[in-house]
Amino acid sequence: MRDALLTAQELERRLSIEFPEGFNPESGLSITEVWHGGCRVRLGFSPSTLRPGGTISGSTMMMLADVAMYVAVLASIGWEPLAVTTNLNINFLRKPAARAMEAECRLIKLGKRLAVGDIALRSEGEADLVAHATSTYAIPPANRALHDGNITPKL
Amino acid sequence: MRDALLTAQELERRLSIEFPEGFNPESGLSITEVWHGGCRVRLGFSPSTLRPGGTISGSTMMMLADVAMYVAVLASIGWEPLAVTTNLNINFLRKPAARAMEAECRLIKLGKRLAVGDIALRSEGEADLVAHATSTYAIPPANRALHDGNITPKL
Amino acid sequence: MRDALLTAQELERRLSIEFPEGFNPESGLSITEVWHGGCRVRLGFSPSTLRPGGTISGSTMMMLADVAMYVAVLASIGWEPLAVTTNLNINFLRKPAARAMEAECRLIKLGKRLAVGDIALRSEGEADLVAHATSTYAIPPANRALHDGNITPKL
Amino acid sequence: MRDALLTAQELERRLSIEFPEGFNPESGLSITEVWHGGCRVRLGFSPSTLRPGGTISGSTMMMLADVAMYVAVLASIGWEPLAVTTNLNINFLRKPAARAMEAECRLIKLGKRLAVGDIALRSEGEADLVAHATSTYAIPPANRALHDGNITPKL
Numbered sequence A, B, C, D: 001m002r003d004a005l006l007t008a009q010e011l012e013r014r015l016s017i018e019f020p021e022g023f024n025p026e027s028g029l030s031i032t033e034v035w036h037g038g039c040r041v042r043l044g045f046s047p048s049t050l051r052p053g054g055t056i057s058g059s060t061m062m063m064l065a066d067v068a069m070y071v072a073v074l075a076s077i078g079w080e081p082l083a084v085t086t087n088l089n090i091n092f093l094r095k096p097a098a099r100a101m102e103a104e105c106r107l108i109k110l111g112k113r114l115a116v117g118d119i120a121l122r123s124e125g126e127a128d129l130v131a132h133a134t135s136t137y138a139i140p141p142a143n144r145a146l147h148d149g150n151i152t153p154k155l
Helices: A006-020 A058-077 B008-018 B058-077 B141-146 C008-018 C056-079 C141-146 D008-018 D060-079 D139-146
Strands: A029-035 A038-043 A083-093 A101-110 A116-125 A131-138 B029-035 B038-042 B086-090 B101-110 B116-121 B132-140 C029-035 C036-045 C084-092 C101-111 C114-123 C131-138 D029-033 D036-042 D084-092 D101-110 D114-123 D133-137
Touching: A006 A029, A006 A058, A029 A058, A029 B141, A038 A058, A058 A083, A058 A101, A058 A116, A058 A131, A058 B058, A083 B058, A083 D133, A116 D060, A131 D084, A131 D133, B008 B029, B008 B058, B029 B058, B038 B058, B058 B086, B058 B101, B058 B116, B058 D036, B086 C131, B101 C036, B116 C008, B116 C114, B116 D036, B132 C084, B132 C131, C008 C029, C008 C056, C029 C056, C036 C056, C056 C101, C056 C114, C056 D060, C101 C141, D008 D029, D008 D060, D029 D060, D060 D084, D060 D114, D060 D133
Parallel strands: none
Antiparallel strands: A029 A038, A038 A101, A083 A131, A083 B086, A101 A116, A116 A131, B029 B038, B038 B101, B086 B132, B101 B116, B116 B132, C029 C036, C036 C101, C084 C131, C084 D084, C101 C114, C114 C131, D029 D036, D036 D101, D084 D133, D101 D114, D114 D133
């Protein structure tokens, strides 16, 4: 496994500066692991994410999937906060438990202009997926010379 | 245009009770219009939704699209808080302005088991779309006898 | 409505040369109307497109949606056969009748690098949608200088 | 790995009867492997699937993804030709080589009403994905009592 260009700690530090509203100690988000081409992001449980039926809201899961994709892209191309989502597709599969959730993102394409990732969401400690997303990010022109675009994900 | 089963005011009142974290005076969400088969939902601008580049975050837009779909479903089948998203696909088209955003949702299918909607997101007062989503909701069995499933959207 | 850069007849003629397997008199495809930012494409009925249950196959509808998107892009940026689909998302809404089908594609973004379209599929003569798709096309670099990217779709 | 309810040979035999236009010796489709919760389907190369640029057409890849999903569902719930696609989302990642293509489908949800699968498309003998799809199938009511809905995919 090739190393990420930024460590989990460095990414958390920079994201908390650039996205203070989204990435802060109260948000419950933490980066568990990063590598070239992917990452794991954890969302601690908070009663505020519940919706009727005692389940975690879809908006919360979409946010977690999007953050995981962003972290996987930054870990693989280097710090580029202007990388933006162009598409996200999510299937909600099972009612998630009222506890922490983990997202695992693996890039399935890392081109000069576009990165595409596959994101699996699970309740912490469970094997079944609660949701599955795919997402595309556009990489700003300035960054394109900085990464070689090579990735052969371990699917 | 056929009337909604619940008015905008009634939906806002019930949502603020069932989803106090998501639908409250501080959230900036308000239901502008509802009809059988669709709705308009407004999200007031808040600096907390910005991300690097001065643009509104993708998570915020996904939340707004999901809320609009939920409101359109409830307006058309009646109060059923256990209706849940099974799929959401969103394309981010343009950088949104740092101001209020409006979502217009039109159901393109309203079946006994599934509802599918088309959601257009625009910065307030602009014609161009900033994002476009489609979403599917599963309707709980108990509710299925209560609505006739007829809808011919004005596309 | 701004004119297309190529007429329906010219597009049909060129497509039948470049895609002889897909666009030929036996395929049943014809371009009904084109304009800057959209088009209508018709697929004549053929028993070979049926699947169990007497309904038109999903593969046939996906092909029709993709062709409509391609035609809308070419009508708007000019002849560029190397434009390629990067994403297609389709929801199948109703069982289509065993008769001709029409796709109406409207571009909701026409950028220098990416075009995004909304495609409605209907059985000929009916108002209800049988399927709805959104699709993204990547525009090759050589073509990007040739179009101005302006489009304000009439949604 | 739990066994499929139908073997690859049995599925090929039945599909060639029910879908003679889609599944026949000339179509190039063959089922390489099936198990409870997934399958591999191969599409032999045919010049008729090429599009400008010497690449296999998007429509061909969408058809292959849809067939793989259908085979995975039938292998897991038993013979049910009326199972239908409700959604398919596909990302085209790389230009496929002009040779045989393989689709590997893994179900990530197998419920009583809905099955959701993840489909990876590769040029034969290559590790990189050329396309990636997710798809949802609706399972007809009559079949729902026949399968237990348990699946823990090996992701």
